[in-house]
Amino acid sequence: MKKVLFITWDSDLSNYMENLFLPIFKGLQERYAIQFHVMQFSWAGPEEVRRLERLAYSMGIAYVQYPVYKKPHPFLGVLWAVYKGVYHIRNYVREHGIHILMPRSTMPAMMVNRLMDFLKKKMVEVVFDADGLPLQERVDYTGLKTESLQYKFLKKEETKLLKLAGKVLVRTQRAKEIHLDLVGQVHAHKFHVVSNGRDADFFKPDPVARNEIRKNLGVGEGELLFVYCGSLGPQYLFEQMLLLFYRYYLEHGKSRFLVMSRSAGELPPMTGNLEGLVLPMAVGFQEIPRYLSAADVAFNFRWPAPSLAGIAPIKLGEYLMMGIPTVTSRGIGDTEDQVGAKEFCCLVDLKDRYYQAKAIDWIREVLPGLDREAIRAFGVKEFGLEGSVRAYAKALEL
Numbered sequence: 001m002k003k004v005l006f007i008t009w010d011s012d013l014s015n016y017m018e019n020l021f022l023p024i025f026k027g028l029q030e031r032y033a034i035q036f037h038v039m040q041f042s043w044a045g046p047e048e049v050r051r052l053e054r055l056a057y058s059m060g061i062a063y064v065q066y067p068v069y070k071k072p073h074p075f076l077g078v079l080w081a082v083y084k085g086v087y088h089i090r091n092y093v094r095e096h097g098i099h100i101l102m103p104r105s106t107m108p109a110m111m112v113n114r115l116m117d118f119l120k121k122k123m124v125e126v127v128f129d130a131d132g133l134p135l136q137e138r139v140d141y142t143g144l145k146t147e148s149l150q151y152k153f154l155k156k157e158e159t160k161l162l163k164l165a166g167k168v169l170v171r172t173q174r175a176k177e178i179h180l181d182l183v184g185q186v187h188a189h190k191f192h193v194v195s196n197g198r199d200a201d202f203f204k205p206d207p208v209a210r211n212e213i214r215k216n217l218g219v220g221e222g223e224l225l226f227v228y229c230g231s232l233g234p235q236y237l238f239e240q241m242l243l244l245f246y247r248y249y250l251e252h253g254k255s256r257f258l259v260m261s262r263s264a265g266e267l268p269p270m271t272g273n274l275e276g277l278v279l280p281m282a283v284g285f286q287e288i289p290r291y292l293s294a295a296d297v298a299f300n301f302r303w304p305a306p307s308l309a310g311i312a313p314i315k316l317g318e319y320l321m322m323g324i325p326t327v328t329s330r331g332i333g334d335t336e337d338q339v340g341a342k343e344f345c346c347l348v349d350l351k352d353r354y355y356q357a358k359a360i361d362w363i364r365e366v367l368p369g370l371d372r373e374a375i376r377a378f379g380v381k382e383f384g385l386e387g388s389v390r391a392y393a394k395a396l397e398l
Contacts, residue, residue: 001033002398004100005092006129007085009068009107012044013262018055019285020196020314026059027389032398037062037096039089041081041107043070064092078107085111090118098124100396102169105131106154109161116164127396128165130158132175132310140305141235159183167395169194172333175310192395196314197388200380203321205372206293213294217279219256224248224363227295227324229260229288230315232267237301237329237350242278244299244327244356248363249277260291292322297363300328304350308332317383320344323372327359338382344375 006025010017017040025036038056042065049065056063066088069077089111092098101124103112112119112126119126135154138144144151162168162183167190170176176191219225226245232238238259245257257278259267264280283291298319302308311333319326325344330336339345346362348355381387
Protein backbone atom coordinates (compact mmCIF):
# COMPACT_ATOMS: atom_id res chain seq x y z
CA MET A 1 0.00 0.00 0.00
CA LYS A 2 1.31 3.44 -0.98
CA LYS A 3 1.36 6.03 1.79
CA VAL A 4 0.99 9.67 0.76
CA LEU A 5 1.71 12.68 2.95
CA PHE A 6 -0.19 15.75 1.71
CA ILE A 7 1.30 18.99 3.09
CA THR A 8 -0.74 22.18 2.99
CA TRP A 9 -0.55 25.75 4.30
CA ASP A 10 -3.89 27.41 5.05
CA SER A 11 -5.44 30.39 6.76
CA ASP A 12 -7.96 30.11 9.58
CA LEU A 13 -10.83 30.63 7.12
CA SER A 14 -9.89 28.19 4.37
CA ASN A 15 -12.31 25.31 3.83
CA TYR A 16 -10.57 23.67 0.87
CA MET A 17 -9.40 20.79 3.05
CA GLU A 18 -12.81 19.52 4.08
CA ASN A 19 -14.73 20.51 0.96
CA LEU A 20 -12.24 19.52 -1.72
CA PHE A 21 -9.19 17.47 -0.78
CA LEU A 22 -10.54 15.13 1.90
CA PRO A 23 -13.38 13.82 -0.33
CA ILE A 24 -10.91 13.21 -3.18
CA PHE A 25 -8.49 11.40 -0.89
CA LYS A 26 -11.34 9.34 0.56
CA GLY A 27 -12.41 8.36 -2.95
CA LEU A 28 -8.88 7.29 -3.84
CA GLN A 29 -8.55 5.21 -0.66
CA GLU A 30 -11.83 3.42 -1.38
CA ARG A 31 -10.74 2.40 -4.87
CA TYR A 32 -6.99 1.88 -4.68
CA ALA A 33 -4.25 0.53 -2.40
CA ILE A 34 -3.31 3.94 -1.06
CA GLN A 35 -3.44 5.67 2.32
CA PHE A 36 -3.45 9.43 2.80
CA HIS A 37 -1.92 11.42 5.63
CA VAL A 38 -2.47 15.18 5.91
CA MET A 39 -0.07 17.66 7.52
CA GLN A 40 -1.61 21.12 7.73
CA PHE A 41 0.21 24.29 8.71
CA SER A 42 -2.33 26.97 9.64
CA TRP A 43 -3.31 29.62 12.15
CA ALA A 44 -6.71 28.05 12.83
CA GLY A 45 -7.84 27.84 16.44
CA PRO A 46 -7.88 24.63 18.54
CA GLU A 47 -11.61 24.03 18.04
CA GLU A 48 -11.30 24.18 14.24
CA VAL A 49 -8.26 21.89 14.32
CA ARG A 50 -10.13 19.32 16.41
CA ARG A 51 -13.08 19.46 14.03
CA LEU A 52 -10.87 18.81 11.00
CA GLU A 53 -9.08 16.03 12.86
CA ARG A 54 -12.40 14.30 13.61
CA LEU A 55 -13.58 14.74 10.02
CA ALA A 56 -10.37 13.31 8.56
CA TYR A 57 -10.47 10.40 11.02
CA SER A 58 -14.07 9.62 9.97
CA MET A 59 -12.78 9.23 6.40
CA GLY A 60 -9.86 7.03 7.40
CA ILE A 61 -7.31 9.80 6.80
CA ALA A 62 -4.55 10.62 9.29
CA TYR A 63 -4.35 14.34 10.16
CA VAL A 64 -1.87 16.47 12.05
CA GLN A 65 -1.75 20.27 12.36
CA TYR A 66 1.15 22.57 13.22
CA PRO A 67 0.39 26.19 14.15
CA VAL A 68 1.68 29.20 12.26
CA TYR A 69 2.03 32.04 14.78
CA LYS A 70 1.10 35.55 13.66
CA LYS A 71 2.71 37.21 16.70
CA PRO A 72 4.98 38.95 17.56
CA HIS A 73 5.41 39.46 13.80
CA PRO A 74 3.70 37.58 10.92
CA PHE A 75 6.87 37.30 8.82
CA LEU A 76 8.88 35.86 11.72
CA GLY A 77 6.06 33.44 12.41
CA VAL A 78 6.16 32.22 8.81
CA LEU A 79 9.94 31.76 8.87
CA TRP A 80 9.75 29.81 12.12
CA ALA A 81 6.94 27.57 10.77
CA VAL A 82 8.95 26.80 7.63
CA TYR A 83 12.08 26.05 9.67
CA LYS A 84 10.19 23.75 12.03
CA GLY A 85 8.21 22.29 9.14
CA VAL A 86 11.33 20.75 7.61
CA TYR A 87 11.94 18.94 10.89
CA HIS A 88 8.31 17.80 11.21
CA ILE A 89 8.16 16.43 7.67
CA ARG A 90 11.43 14.53 8.00
CA ASN A 91 10.28 12.89 11.23
CA TYR A 92 6.85 12.05 9.83
CA VAL A 93 8.31 10.38 6.75
CA ARG A 94 10.56 8.25 8.95
CA GLU A 95 7.92 7.31 11.49
CA HIS A 96 5.14 6.46 9.05
CA GLY A 97 7.05 5.01 6.11
CA ILE A 98 5.76 7.57 3.61
CA HIS A 99 6.22 6.68 -0.07
CA ILE A 100 4.92 9.87 -1.73
CA LEU A 101 5.26 13.45 -0.50
CA MET A 102 2.67 15.87 -1.91
CA PRO A 103 3.36 19.51 -0.95
CA ARG A 104 0.66 21.96 -2.02
CA SER A 105 1.71 25.42 -3.15
CA THR A 106 4.63 27.65 -2.24
CA MET A 107 5.30 27.43 1.51
CA PRO A 108 5.27 23.61 1.68
CA ALA A 109 7.46 23.65 -1.44
CA MET A 110 10.05 25.65 0.51
CA MET A 111 10.11 22.98 3.21
CA VAL A 112 10.39 20.07 0.79
CA ASN A 113 13.17 21.77 -1.19
CA ARG A 114 15.32 21.50 1.92
CA LEU A 115 14.68 17.77 2.19
CA MET A 116 15.49 16.60 -1.33
CA ASP A 117 18.69 14.74 -0.43
CA PHE A 118 16.95 12.99 2.46
CA LEU A 119 13.95 12.09 0.28
CA LYS A 120 16.18 10.65 -2.46
CA LYS A 121 17.94 8.42 0.06
CA LYS A 122 14.58 7.22 1.37
CA MET A 123 13.31 6.78 -2.22
CA VAL A 124 10.32 9.02 -1.49
CA GLU A 125 8.65 10.40 -4.62
CA VAL A 126 7.75 14.10 -4.63
CA VAL A 127 4.48 15.08 -6.30
CA PHE A 128 4.20 18.89 -6.30
CA ASP A 129 0.65 20.21 -6.26
CA ALA A 130 1.45 23.54 -7.89
CA ASP A 131 -2.06 24.79 -7.04
CA GLY A 132 -2.71 27.03 -10.04
CA LEU A 133 -0.55 30.17 -10.12
CA PRO A 134 -0.50 31.23 -6.42
CA LEU A 135 2.33 33.77 -6.65
CA GLN A 136 0.73 35.46 -9.65
CA GLU A 137 -2.52 35.63 -7.65
CA ARG A 138 -0.69 37.53 -4.93
CA VAL A 139 0.70 39.91 -7.54
CA ASP A 140 -2.75 40.40 -9.06
CA TYR A 141 -4.78 40.77 -5.87
CA THR A 142 -2.61 41.51 -2.81
CA GLY A 143 -0.10 44.00 -4.19
CA LEU A 144 2.99 41.76 -4.15
CA LYS A 145 5.53 43.32 -6.53
CA THR A 146 7.37 41.14 -9.02
CA GLU A 147 10.54 43.17 -8.45
CA SER A 148 10.40 42.68 -4.67
CA LEU A 149 12.86 40.42 -2.86
CA GLN A 150 9.96 38.46 -1.38
CA TYR A 151 8.51 37.62 -4.79
CA LYS A 152 11.90 36.72 -6.28
CA PHE A 153 12.70 34.44 -3.36
CA LEU A 154 9.34 32.66 -3.43
CA LYS A 155 9.42 32.32 -7.22
CA LYS A 156 12.87 30.75 -7.01
CA GLU A 157 11.59 28.21 -4.47
CA GLU A 158 8.54 27.35 -6.60
CA THR A 159 10.62 27.00 -9.77
CA LYS A 160 13.11 24.78 -7.99
CA LEU A 161 10.46 22.27 -6.99
CA LEU A 162 8.79 22.42 -10.41
CA LYS A 163 12.10 21.13 -11.77
CA LEU A 164 12.98 18.66 -9.02
CA ALA A 165 9.60 17.05 -8.38
CA GLY A 166 8.87 13.69 -9.96
CA LYS A 167 5.37 14.85 -10.88
CA VAL A 168 3.54 18.19 -10.92
CA LEU A 169 -0.22 18.63 -10.53
CA VAL A 170 -2.00 21.64 -12.04
CA ARG A 171 -5.68 22.51 -12.49
CA THR A 172 -5.67 23.78 -16.07
CA GLN A 173 -3.94 23.17 -19.36
CA ARG A 174 -3.06 26.85 -19.48
CA ALA A 175 -1.24 26.63 -16.13
CA LYS A 176 0.76 23.69 -17.47
CA GLU A 177 1.80 25.70 -20.52
CA ILE A 178 2.82 28.70 -18.40
CA HIS A 179 4.97 26.58 -16.10
CA LEU A 180 6.60 24.79 -19.03
CA ASP A 181 7.49 28.12 -20.63
CA LEU A 182 9.49 28.77 -17.45
CA VAL A 183 11.08 25.38 -16.71
CA GLY A 184 11.31 24.00 -20.25
CA GLN A 185 9.51 21.36 -22.31
CA VAL A 186 11.90 18.71 -21.04
CA HIS A 187 9.63 18.55 -17.96
CA ALA A 188 6.36 18.22 -19.92
CA HIS A 189 6.01 14.48 -19.24
CA LYS A 190 5.62 14.95 -15.49
CA PHE A 191 2.79 17.52 -15.58
CA HIS A 192 -0.73 16.27 -14.93
CA VAL A 193 -3.99 18.25 -15.08
CA VAL A 194 -6.36 17.24 -12.28
CA SER A 195 -9.79 18.62 -11.46
CA ASN A 196 -11.47 20.09 -8.39
CA GLY A 197 -14.33 17.61 -8.37
CA ARG A 198 -17.47 17.75 -6.26
CA ASP A 199 -19.65 14.91 -4.98
CA ALA A 200 -22.57 14.40 -7.37
CA ASP A 201 -24.65 12.82 -4.59
CA PHE A 202 -24.25 16.00 -2.53
CA PHE A 203 -24.60 18.65 -5.23
CA LYS A 204 -27.88 17.54 -6.75
CA PRO A 205 -31.18 19.39 -7.27
CA ASP A 206 -33.86 18.96 -4.62
CA PRO A 207 -37.36 19.87 -5.92
CA VAL A 208 -38.87 19.79 -2.43
CA ALA A 209 -36.18 22.11 -1.08
CA ARG A 210 -36.68 24.40 -4.09
CA ASN A 211 -40.31 25.04 -3.21
CA GLU A 212 -39.60 25.32 0.51
CA ILE A 213 -36.67 27.73 0.18
CA ARG A 214 -38.41 29.95 -2.35
CA LYS A 215 -41.45 30.14 -0.10
CA ASN A 216 -39.29 31.00 2.93
CA LEU A 217 -37.48 33.69 0.92
CA GLY A 218 -40.74 35.13 -0.36
CA VAL A 219 -39.85 34.36 -3.99
CA GLY A 220 -42.90 33.73 -6.16
CA GLU A 221 -43.05 30.91 -8.70
CA GLY A 222 -43.01 33.42 -11.55
CA GLU A 223 -39.96 35.27 -10.21
CA LEU A 224 -36.41 34.70 -11.48
CA LEU A 225 -34.00 33.98 -8.65
CA PHE A 226 -30.37 34.91 -9.34
CA VAL A 227 -27.73 33.37 -7.08
CA TYR A 228 -24.11 33.89 -6.11
CA CYS A 229 -22.36 31.61 -3.63
CA GLY A 230 -18.85 32.37 -2.41
CA SER A 231 -16.45 35.05 -1.24
CA LEU A 232 -17.18 38.76 -1.60
CA GLY A 233 -13.52 39.70 -2.10
CA PRO A 234 -12.79 42.35 -4.75
CA GLN A 235 -11.59 39.82 -7.33
CA TYR A 236 -15.08 38.25 -7.44
CA LEU A 237 -16.70 41.47 -8.70
CA PHE A 238 -19.86 41.37 -6.64
CA GLU A 239 -20.83 44.91 -7.64
CA GLN A 240 -20.78 43.91 -11.32
CA MET A 241 -23.13 41.02 -10.55
CA LEU A 242 -25.35 43.36 -8.58
CA LEU A 243 -25.51 45.92 -11.40
CA LEU A 244 -26.39 43.25 -13.95
CA PHE A 245 -29.11 41.90 -11.69
CA TYR A 246 -30.52 45.38 -11.05
CA ARG A 247 -30.56 46.22 -14.74
CA TYR A 248 -32.52 43.02 -15.38
CA TYR A 249 -34.91 43.96 -12.57
CA LEU A 250 -35.49 47.43 -13.98
CA GLU A 251 -36.27 45.98 -17.42
CA HIS A 252 -38.29 42.93 -16.43
CA GLY A 253 -39.19 43.11 -12.73
CA LYS A 254 -40.10 39.89 -10.91
CA SER A 255 -36.59 38.92 -9.83
CA ARG A 256 -34.49 38.56 -6.68
CA PHE A 257 -30.80 38.00 -5.96
CA LEU A 258 -29.75 35.42 -3.35
CA VAL A 259 -26.22 36.01 -2.03
CA MET A 260 -24.70 33.16 0.01
CA SER A 261 -21.44 34.08 1.68
CA ARG A 262 -19.66 33.82 5.01
CA SER A 263 -19.37 37.61 4.85
CA ALA A 264 -22.98 38.21 3.81
CA GLY A 265 -23.27 40.86 6.51
CA GLU A 266 -20.59 42.95 4.79
CA LEU A 267 -22.30 43.70 1.49
CA PRO A 268 -21.41 46.99 -0.23
CA PRO A 269 -23.46 50.01 0.90
CA MET A 270 -25.14 50.21 -2.51
CA THR A 271 -27.21 47.12 -1.66
CA GLY A 272 -29.05 49.14 0.97
CA ASN A 273 -31.18 50.65 -1.80
CA LEU A 274 -32.21 47.15 -2.91
CA GLU A 275 -33.60 45.88 0.37
CA GLY A 276 -36.02 43.07 -0.30
CA LEU A 277 -34.50 42.39 -3.73
CA VAL A 278 -31.03 41.30 -2.57
CA LEU A 279 -31.22 38.43 -0.08
CA PRO A 280 -27.91 38.02 1.81
CA MET A 281 -27.44 34.80 3.80
CA ALA A 282 -24.61 33.03 5.62
CA VAL A 283 -25.40 29.40 4.81
CA GLY A 284 -23.53 26.39 6.19
CA PHE A 285 -21.85 24.14 3.64
CA GLN A 286 -24.28 21.27 4.22
CA GLU A 287 -27.21 23.54 3.37
CA ILE A 288 -25.81 25.03 0.16
CA PRO A 289 -27.35 22.47 -2.27
CA ARG A 290 -30.83 23.08 -0.81
CA TYR A 291 -30.53 26.82 -1.39
CA LEU A 292 -28.98 26.39 -4.83
CA SER A 293 -31.98 24.21 -5.74
CA ALA A 294 -34.11 27.34 -5.44
CA ALA A 295 -32.10 29.33 -8.00
CA ASP A 296 -32.76 29.92 -11.71
CA VAL A 297 -29.50 31.50 -12.88
CA ALA A 298 -26.05 31.86 -11.28
CA PHE A 299 -23.07 34.23 -11.46
CA ASN A 300 -19.42 33.16 -11.81
CA PHE A 301 -17.32 36.33 -12.21
CA ARG A 302 -13.60 36.94 -11.70
CA TRP A 303 -11.60 40.09 -12.31
CA PRO A 304 -9.52 39.65 -15.50
CA ALA A 305 -5.93 38.96 -14.42
CA PRO A 306 -3.00 36.75 -15.53
CA SER A 307 -3.42 34.38 -12.56
CA LEU A 308 -6.87 33.33 -13.81
CA ALA A 309 -5.11 31.05 -16.29
CA GLY A 310 -4.38 28.62 -13.45
CA ILE A 311 -7.83 28.61 -11.85
CA ALA A 312 -10.46 25.88 -12.13
CA PRO A 313 -13.57 27.60 -10.72
CA ILE A 314 -15.14 25.24 -8.21
CA LYS A 315 -18.36 27.24 -8.06
CA LEU A 316 -19.00 26.82 -11.78
CA GLY A 317 -18.90 23.05 -11.31
CA GLU A 318 -21.28 23.26 -8.36
CA TYR A 319 -23.76 25.39 -10.28
CA LEU A 320 -23.78 23.11 -13.31
CA MET A 321 -24.07 19.94 -11.19
CA MET A 322 -27.14 21.58 -9.67
CA GLY A 323 -28.49 22.15 -13.18
CA ILE A 324 -28.29 25.96 -12.94
CA PRO A 325 -27.59 28.00 -16.11
CA THR A 326 -24.67 30.33 -15.41
CA VAL A 327 -23.38 33.71 -16.51
CA THR A 328 -19.59 33.37 -16.35
CA SER A 329 -16.77 35.71 -17.27
CA ARG A 330 -14.20 34.82 -19.90
CA GLY A 331 -10.54 34.10 -19.24
CA ILE A 332 -10.91 31.78 -16.23
CA GLY A 333 -8.62 28.77 -16.66
CA ASP A 334 -9.91 26.31 -19.27
CA THR A 335 -13.52 27.45 -18.84
CA GLU A 336 -13.97 28.64 -22.41
CA ASP A 337 -12.79 25.30 -23.79
CA GLN A 338 -15.15 23.45 -21.47
CA VAL A 339 -18.36 25.49 -21.74
CA GLY A 340 -17.80 28.05 -24.49
CA ALA A 341 -20.04 26.19 -26.94
CA LYS A 342 -22.72 25.27 -24.39
CA GLU A 343 -25.94 27.25 -24.57
CA PHE A 344 -26.52 26.87 -20.82
CA CYS A 345 -23.48 29.08 -20.10
CA CYS A 346 -23.37 32.73 -21.09
CA LEU A 347 -19.72 33.77 -21.42
CA VAL A 348 -19.23 37.50 -21.06
CA ASP A 349 -16.22 39.73 -21.53
CA LEU A 350 -16.29 42.07 -18.54
CA LYS A 351 -14.32 44.65 -20.54
CA ASP A 352 -17.10 44.76 -23.15
CA ARG A 353 -19.30 47.78 -22.45
CA TYR A 354 -22.32 45.84 -23.73
CA TYR A 355 -21.85 42.67 -21.69
CA GLN A 356 -24.83 43.40 -19.43
CA ALA A 357 -27.18 43.74 -22.37
CA LYS A 358 -25.86 40.54 -23.93
CA ALA A 359 -26.33 38.62 -20.69
CA ILE A 360 -29.87 39.92 -20.25
CA ASP A 361 -30.74 38.93 -23.83
CA TRP A 362 -29.43 35.42 -23.06
CA ILE A 363 -31.49 35.23 -19.86
CA ARG A 364 -34.63 36.37 -21.68
CA GLU A 365 -34.24 34.37 -24.90
CA VAL A 366 -32.24 31.22 -24.08
CA LEU A 367 -32.71 30.44 -20.40
CA PRO A 368 -36.45 29.53 -20.48
CA GLY A 369 -35.88 26.67 -22.95
CA LEU A 370 -32.92 25.02 -21.20
CA ASP A 371 -33.04 21.44 -19.92
CA ARG A 372 -31.74 21.47 -16.33
CA GLU A 373 -31.30 17.69 -16.29
CA ALA A 374 -28.98 17.95 -19.30
CA ILE A 375 -27.04 20.73 -17.57
CA ARG A 376 -26.60 18.52 -14.52
CA ALA A 377 -25.47 15.55 -16.63
CA PHE A 378 -22.77 17.72 -18.19
CA GLY A 379 -21.75 19.11 -14.81
CA VAL A 380 -21.38 15.66 -13.26
CA LYS A 381 -19.31 14.44 -16.20
CA GLU A 382 -16.94 17.42 -16.32
CA PHE A 383 -16.82 18.55 -12.69
CA GLY A 384 -17.75 15.50 -10.62
CA LEU A 385 -15.72 13.85 -7.89
CA GLU A 386 -15.35 10.63 -9.88
CA GLY A 387 -13.45 12.47 -12.61
CA SER A 388 -11.09 13.96 -10.01
CA VAL A 389 -10.42 10.56 -8.47
CA ARG A 390 -9.58 9.09 -11.89
CA ALA A 391 -7.27 12.01 -12.74
CA TYR A 392 -5.38 11.73 -9.44
CA ALA A 393 -5.13 7.95 -9.80
CA LYS A 394 -3.62 8.33 -13.26
CA ALA A 395 -1.14 10.95 -12.05
CA LEU A 396 -0.11 8.80 -9.07
CA GLU A 397 0.06 5.67 -11.26
CA LEU A 398 -2.36 3.70 -9.07
